[in-house]
Amino acid sequence: MIDKFKSRKRTEKIFRAACFGLTFFSVLILVVLLFHITMTGHKYLSWEFLTNWPSRFPHKAGIKAGIWGTIWLISITACISIPIGVLSALFLEEYKIRGKLGKVIEINVANLAGVPSIVYGLLGLTIFVRYCGFDRSLLSGAMTLSLLIMPVIIVSSREAIKAVPDAIRFGAYALGASKYQVVFGHVLPIALPGILTGVILALSRAIGETAPLIIIGALTYISYTPESVMDEFTVLPLQIYNWASRPNEEFHYLAAGGIIVLLAVMMSMNFIAVMIRQRASKKVKL
Amino acid sequence: MNQETVMTCRNVNIFYGEKQAVFDVNLDILKNKVTAIIGPSGCGKSTLLRSLNRMNDFVPSFSMNGEINFDGRDVLKSDPMEVRTRIGMVFQKPNPFPKSIYNNIIWGPKIHGHKVNYDELVESSLRSAALWDEVKDRLHDSALDLSGGQQQRLCIARTVAMKPEVILMDEPCSALDPRSTIRIEDLINDLREEYSIAIVTHNMQQAARVSDYTAFFYEGELIEYGVTDGIFTNPKEKRTEDYITGRFG
Numbered sequence: 001m002i003d004k005f006k007s008r009k010r011t012e013k014i015f016r017a018a019c020f021g022l023t024f025f026s027v028l029i030l031v032v033l034l035f036h037i038t039m040t041g042h043k044y045l046s047w048e049f050l051t052n053w054p055s056r057f058p059h060k061a062g063i064k065a066g067i068w069g070t071i072w073l074i075s076i077t078a079c080i081s082i083p084i085g086v087l088s089a090l091f092l093e094e095y096k097i098r099g100k101l102g103k104v105i106e107i108n109v110a111n112l113a114g115v116p117s118i119v120y121g122l123l124g125l126t127i128f129v130r131y132c133g134f135d136r137s138l139l140s141g142a143m144t145l146s147l148l149i150m151p152v153i154i155v156s157s158r159e160a161i162k163a164v165p166d167a168i169r170f171g172a173y174a175l176g177a178s179k180y181q182v183v184f185g186h187v188l189p190i191a192l193p194g195i196l197t198g199v200i201l202a203l204s205r206a207i208g209e210t211a212p213l214i215i216i217g218a219l220t221y222i223s224y225t226p227e228s229v230m231d232e233f234t235v236l237p238l239q240i241y242n243w244a245s246r247p248n249e250e251f252h253y254l255a256a257g258g259i260i261v262l263l264a265v266m267m268s269m270n271f272i273a274v275m276i277r278q279r280a281s282k283k284v285k286l
Numbered sequence: 287m288n289q290e291t292v293m294t295c296r297n298v299n300i301f302y303g304e305k306q307a308v309f310d311v312n313l314d315i316l317k318n319k320v321t322a323i324i325g326p327s328g329c330g331k332s333t334l335l336r337s338l339n340r341m342n343d344f345v346p347s348f349s350m351n352g353e354i355n356f357d358g359r360d361v362l363k364s365d366p367m368e369v370r371t372r373i374g375m376v377f378q379k380p381n382p383f384p385k386s387i388y389n390n391i392i393w394g395p396k397i398h399g400h401k402v403n404y405d406e407l408v409e410s411s412l413r414s415a416a417l418w419d420e421v422k423d424r425l426h427d428s429a430l431d432l433s434g435g436q437q438q439r440l441c442i443a444r445t446v447a448m449k450p451e452v453i454l455m456d457e458p459c460s461a462l463d464p465r466s467t468i469r470i471e472d473l474i475n476d477l478r479e480e481y482s483i484a485i486v487t488h489n490m491q492q493a494a495r496v497s498d499y500t501a502f503f504y505e506g507e508l509i510e511y512g513v514t515d516g517i518f519t520n521p522k523e524k525r526t527e528d529y530i531t532g533r534f535g
């Protein structure tokens with residue numbers, strides 16, 4: 001008996017050590033990476049770097065266009081993809097479509113989440129850029145990225161909605177509530193923190209996307225900030241990609257600088273999102 | 287039994303898919319009385335109860351025939367939302383909304399646009415659920431911070447706030463400790479002044495303590511129905527006697 005406990009304790013210890021080791025390893029990789037990027041990129045990090053337009057001369061080049069393009073693009077993408085994605089999830093989950101059609105939709109949405117982003121780029125090029133005639137505008141880019149991340153938003157929102165206990169729904173129905181009142185009065189608020197998590201993940205994926213934007217023809221040399229959704233644009237990752245692929249070593253330092261900024265933007269986005277989440281979860285603690 | 291009835295079931299048959307769960311039940315719920323529904327597990331008590339306020343509509347395989355008369359109309363042919371507004375329900379497990387105590391109570395009246403003073407409504411509802419004194423200083427705290435027994439009384443208060451005519455309770459005490467159970471039983475005793483109550487319970491003493499009438503179900507059939515005292519002291523059916531004396535169930 002006692003032996004058994006001893007060996008169990010030992011297994012427990014080994015398991016814990018293994019978990020700790022692996023966690024430490026992945027954190028270590030991250031730290032090394034960050035360190036390396038900072039070492040290469042810090043040289044160009046300055047206020048001018050943020051406020052200068054791109055340039056042929058490394059010391060004059062900046063990422064102003066990329067920053068503004070990214071902000072515009074992600075804002076528009078969020079405005080398109082969040083309402084459509086969340087409402088689709090609500091529809092699929094609460095107004096259950098039974099039978100074959102429901103299954104087909106379900107499987108398709110799940111599969112769409114795994115389609116390579118370049119495929120969405122081609123789709124965006126064909127539909128938005130050419131067919132709709134939006135050209136290489138922010139709108140085309142945002143719609144393409146929306147296509148890309150909507151399945152992710154739908155899948156994660158559905159999970160969050162599924163996690164809302166039925167007992168809550170029945171409690172509300174038993175008070176004579178309509179489906180709409182149940183969904184918007186209870187299900188959505190309770191699922192909101194979970195939905196937000198999915199949305200954050202999806203948007204931070206969109207922020208880092210390069211391939212589909214190259215396909216739809218976003219430019220890398222832009223020396224103005226967008227003023228409308230029909231303007232041409234560039235984004236941070238494109239700018240980074242462009243610099244990193246140049247032979248001149250100096251541009252690689254610029255690219256590293258851009259990566260630091262991109263990381264900072266993503267981290268602050270995540271931070272804001274976590275704040276929203278915490279506030280939301282305080283309100284509808286379950 | 288020349289009492290006023292609020293609900294009348296006539297030849298009610300209930301099915302889940304092919305399987306019949308309730309057979310040809312005729313049952314009256316009497317006004318300002320507590321009707322206990324007892325019987326062994328799986329005999330269709332919850333099924334019947336949920337049909338009274340159309341909560342079975344959410345079960346895809348559910349179907350039924352017969353007539354459930356409520357206020358001169360067939361529940362089956364009425365608008366389910368209206369039915370549920372007038373026939374409240376308390377569930378087996380307390381299911382407060384993850385909102386404040388205050389908002390739990392006003393949510394129902396609010397969505398129906400009842401023009402009332404919410405503060406007064408909250409107080410009167412909590413008072414009639416014997417919860418007011420315990421929570422009056424923390425009305426805006428989360429309902430989830432309450433104990434299980436308090437949560438169940440909050441659910442009763444939430445139901446009462448709708449001013450329904452009938453309150454259905456499906457084993458409302460089965461998740462509670464003895465003290466909370468006693469409190470809820472006392473509460474039911476008081477509620478009968480204003481409401482008509484149907485309560486499903488597995489607890490024989492509880493049925494005997496709180497109810498005026500008792501209906502005994504067995505395998506989906508209503509075996510015996512009558513004044514609680516009569517059923518418990520002098521059951522006419524052998525199966526009823528066996529069940530209430532604990533010989534099976």
Ligand SMILES: Nc1ncnc2c1ncn2[C@@H]1O[C@H](COP(=O)(O)OP(=O)(O)OP(=O)(O)O)[C@@H](O)[C@H]1O
Binds near residue numbers: 302326330334345
């Ligand atoms: N949603 C459902 N789908 C299919 N069959 C069901 C469903 N709910 C209940 N049943 C079946 O109907 C019969 C009656 O069930 P019901 O829940 O009404 O019993 P009960 O008397 O309330 O039992 P308990 O005392 O255990 O709560 C059972 O045979 C059960 O398996």
Ligand SMILES: [Mg+2]
Binds near residue numbers: 331456
């Ligand atoms: Mg039951």
